[in-house]
Amino acid sequence: MLESLSVPKRRVAAQFVLPGGSSRKVAVFLAEAVPGREGGERLSDLLNGSGPRFIPAHDAETDAMTFVHRENLALARVAAEHEPNVVDPFNLPTEHEVELRLVDGQALHGIIAYVLPEAHSRLTDYLNSAPPFFPLLEEGGQHVVLVNKHHVAYVETLRR
Template identity: 25%
Template sequence: MNDQKITKNRRSVSFTLADGSNVEGYVFLSLYEACHEGPQRVGDLLNNVETFVPVDTSSGMLHLNIGNIIAAYTPLSEEKSDLMTLGAKHKVQITTSLGSVIDGEIFVNLPHERNRVSDYLNQGERFFRIFLAEKIVYIGSGYIVTVRD
């Protein structure tokens, strides 16, 4: 059966979970993504229809329930594409249900009359992409208490 493995990219991710715990490990990403050109990204994986995501940790394979992920941090250098930074840039401060505050930037690439932070947040995504200095963080929409812009 090992000769039938599908080749995947591994990406380092640090997760913050709803119970306040942290999990560090690697997720497996497809070499191609149906929604855009190039390989699958962590954001694609989290916004997919799947309920669980396998994470290769130092203590073995762990399957995380995506519905309990507050935030997923991954290196900016590995995740970013030029298309992610199209549109109007907004500095935001997000407070999560754990009380943590995340300061970063979002890029809103919507029609001009719908180019506000609130328009970005109301798109219906499970996870929103926030740019930090060295990382991209995907924040679970259900765990966002407030967003200040």
């Protein structure tokens, strides 16, 4: 009887990086379906949601369940296939190639892409309105880094 009440989940490999740079390879458990959107739950949904502050994850190295306080994560890295860019299909996104520096000195390079109304489409508008974890497509496009903006020291645009 209780099994019929459980929500089907899928395991998704991710890397959680803490302030200071220590990292853990984990598997997170995401819902197969979410209301109002195709494709199931994304890690960004879990990190930016209003749900529990502690995220359950299976640690790949220790084979133990661990519970990570999401607000203290500096970033989470996941394969791009698990974090599709959900943008308005009728508008071209604004893209900026950036170097992003965390307060602990970690540097990231990649592309920030978003769709905002033209009157408010500057990168600063996006950064100030983005959810707590915003996506950065790493160079090569293989991974998406969900960056906790509370740990960002600066974002610098690069020439393309």
